[in-house]
Amino acid sequence: MKPRNAPAFATWLLNLFCSGPEHDSVVGDLTEKYQQHGGRFRYWRETFDILLHAIYCKVARRPLTSTHRIPVGSIFAVLVIFIGLAMVLLTGIAPILLIPAAIGASVALLRFLRHDEPSVALTWDAGRKHTAQGNPARPIASFSAPDVARINISTISIGGGMGAGILILMLLTAVLHDVPPLRILAVPGMVAGLVVAALLRFWRKRHPRDIEKEWISIRPK
């Protein structure tokens, strides 16, 4: 049977980043899998997965089959912060950054007035010290008048996705406002962002390494 030709560019990338002898078996397995099952999309997915590891491992000077995972979330956060800082420095959008601060302050005030339990657990020192962990049955909002407000870091929950979304929206608005030529790129940019987000979600959903985090680990005696 004539061997099928794998996607040339993907193979070129594999040869570029996975040329060492330690990668031979991985690339060979990928080639064999493609010959058996075919599927260019799957080949690309597998290639992308292996390439990410290979690049990371090259940077970290580790073998391809290391146990380290790529900190995608951290990379994304650093990227968003970097873009934000660059936008603040390069354009006149600093006043726009006051909007989320004002919204955040308003929400916090409303929640305080409504005696909602805050997502960031505040513990009050009123004569004696309380902590969320130390007194879990007692509602935090029912504590007596505060002398000192403290943030219990271990109970902070951050709506990272929502925060990042608001930040991106703000930056996009600012850029479109200040740099008219970039308006042409806005729609394809947003579409590309949605596609990347969908692909990441799909990858995350199907990736067993993420699944295993949710599964139990058994420690035999």
Add this chain to the structure above:
Amino acid sequence: MALPTLSNFELMVMLAIIRIGDGAYGVSITSEIENTTGSEVLLGSVYDAVARLEEKGLIVSSLGEATPERGGRAKRHFRTTSRGLRVVRETQQSLVKLWRGIPQLKGGEA
């Protein structure tokens, strides 16, 4: 010396290697898990898992033969060590113990 822990995916890889026996390698392990569970498994995930298992001393690997359909590249064969078999057996016992006494699961509720 305490036995290492096994995540669920590592356990699946271990079981796949045991089921395949001699000649287990990346593609065969992936296919075994896919055929058994019905879920798609990426080679990178399997290689991650076998690297961890090898570090824990539960499996060993050796380079095998190269075939034309692999582009002339060698296979990396895996087999379980006696320690690995012991860990799998004890993990199975722990799981069986955990299952005992659990009522039949209906509609996503215990």
